[in-house]
Amino acid sequence: MKLKFGEIPVDESLLEDHEEKKRRQARKMSMTELKQKAIDNQSKNVSVRSVKSTSYIRDPYVSEYAKRIADGRCQLCGEDAPFTDNEGKPYLETHHIEWLSKGGADTLKNTVALCPNCHRKLHVLNLDEDKQKINRITS
Structure with a gap:
């Protein structure tokens, strides 16, 4: 995709490679x-x-259910949520085991609740042992 940097068209992939x-x-x-x-x-x-992005509309009931099942604890590391949100509820993030961007479904079997660190870890490192652990949780 071509971007304009000032008045110069720039190939976005070249810009990302440079960064x-x-x-x-x-x-x-x-x-x-x-x-x-x-x-x-x-x-x-x-x-x-400016970038164009895709957002997936996720079901809030599926997300809330995953968080309630976790009962305030990260389902990967087992630690308590690191803080509470504005409503006083433990802050966890819903993670899709098979990512929505890769064809995963927004279902109870495909979601877990994770602390922000573990959630980011899964998206950055995508380690097999972490995926196996969360797959055992939902089986």
């Missing part, structure tokens, strides 16, 4: 190098890009 390359470089730098690069590149004028 990822810079992230990898930053991870390899010493703290001194990183600090200098951050000083050199800091700016009050932040670049902006």
Whole structure:
């Protein structure tokens, strides 16, 4: 997809590749190098890009049921929810075992309630042992 950066059309995949390359470089730098690069590149004028995204309309009853079954505990790590929401309820996030974006269904058997850290971990690392553990929960 082509984006406009100022008045210049930019291929979004090239922009993402460039950003990822810079992230990898930053991870390899010493703290001194990183600090200098951050000083050199800091700016009050932040670049902006508009993106088109897809949102899946999930059933609130399925989500609430998964959270109630969890009873305030993350179904992956087993720890209590890290905080309560504005209504005083334990904060957990509903995760779809087979992701909706990959054809998963919004069903009771395909959902678990997770703490924010475990939820992000599943989406970032997608480890087989974590998937196997949550699959045992819903079986």
